[in-house]
Amino acid sequence: MFNRFYILLFISIALISCNQKAKHNQLNTQQNKSESKPVSDTVQDSVFLSMGLYSISNLNPNIRVDLKYTSNDNFLQKVLYKKIDKAYLQKDVAIRLSKCQDFLDSIMPGYHLIVYDAVRPVSVQKIMWKAMDSLPPKIRKRYVSSPQSRSLHNFGAAVDISLMNGDQLLDMGSEFDEFNEIAYPRMEDEFLKKGKLSHEQYENRKLLRKVMDSQNFEVLSTEWWHFNACSFKHARTNYKVLLEE
Numbered sequence: 001m002f003n004r005f006y007i008l009l010f011i012s013i014a015l016i017s018c019n020q021k022a023k024h025n026q027l028n029t030q031q032n033k034s035e036s037k038p039v040s041d042t043v044q045d046s047v048f049l050s051m052g053l054y055s056i057s058n059l060n061p062n063i064r065v066d067l068k069y070t071s072n073d074n075f076l077q078k079v080l081y082k083k084i085d086k087a088y089l090q091k092d093v094a095i096r097l098s099k100c101q102d103f104l105d106s107i108m109p110g111y112h113l114i115v116y117d118a119v120r121p122v123s124v125q126k127i128m129w130k131a132m133d134s135l136p137p138k139i140r141k142r143y144v145s146s147p148q149s150r151s152l153h154n155f156g157a158a159v160d161i162s163l164m165n166g167d168q169l170l171d172m173g174s175e176f177d178e179f180n181e182i183a184y185p186r187m188e189d190e191f192l193k194k195g196k197l198s199h200e201q202y203e204n205r206k207l208l209r210k211v212m213d214s215q216n217f218e219v220l221s222t223e224w225w226h227f228n229a230c231s232f233k234h235a236r237t238n239y240k241v242l243l244e245e
C-alpha cells in the first residue's frame with residue numbers, strides 16, 4: 001500500500017517537473033525567435049493567415065520569390081516593404097499558382113516561376129501612386145492603380161512574375177517595372193516584326209502566359225509580368241483588402 005503511494009507520488013512530481021521544463025523551453029524558443037529576427041514568421045504569418053492569405057514558398061518550394069519592394073531594387077529605388085518578407089496570396093490563388101508551377105515542371109523540367117510581388121498593402125499603393133504623379137493621369141493608370149480604386153494586389157489576387165531556367169532568369173525583352181511600350185503584351189507582335197523583341201524574348205513571354213493561362217490567370221495588356229487571378233467584382237465580394245503591412 002505504502003509502496004504504491006510512493007510510486008504514484010514520484011510519477012506526479014516527475015510529470016509536473018517535465019511540464020514546467022517544456023513550458024520554459026517553449027518560452028525560450030519564442031524569445032530567441034523574436035530576438036534574432038524582428039519580423040517574426042509566426043506573428044507575420046498569423047496576421048496574413050487570419051486574412052486568408054498563404055505564403056507561396058511555403059506551399060510550393062519550387063516557386064522562387066524575389067520581392068522587389070523589400071530592397072532598393074525597384075523603380076522607386078526605395079524599400080517599400082518594411083515588414084513583408086514573403087509572397088502572400090489568397091489561399092485559392094496560391095493553390096492555383098502552385099498548380100501553374102506543377103504544370104511548368106511537367107512541360108519544362110528545371111524551370112521555375114519567380115515572384116516579384118504578390119499581396120501589396122494600400123499604404124504602399126499610395127506611395128507608388130504619388131511617386132508617379134508627374135505622369136498624366138491616363139498614362140499613370142496604365143502602370144499603377146490608384147489607391148482609391150485599389151489594385152488586385154491589395155486583395156492578394158494579383159501576382160508579378162517571371163520565369164527562370166535553373167538559376168538563370170529568362171530574357172523577357174524588358175525589365176520588371178519597365179514602364180514603357182516594350183513591356184506591353186498587346187504590342188508584342190508588332191515589336192517582333194520590327195525586331196524590337198527577339199524571337200526568344202517573344203517565346204519566353206508566350207511560355208509565361210501559357211503556364212499562367214493553365215490556371216486562368218490573366219495578363220495585364222501593359223505589363224508582361226502582371227497577372228490577375230480574378231475580376232475586381234470577385235475580389236471585392238470574396239476577399240479582404242490589406243490596408244497596412
Ligand SMILES: [Zn+2]
Pocket residue numbers: 117153158159160225226227
Ligand atoms: Zn502587378
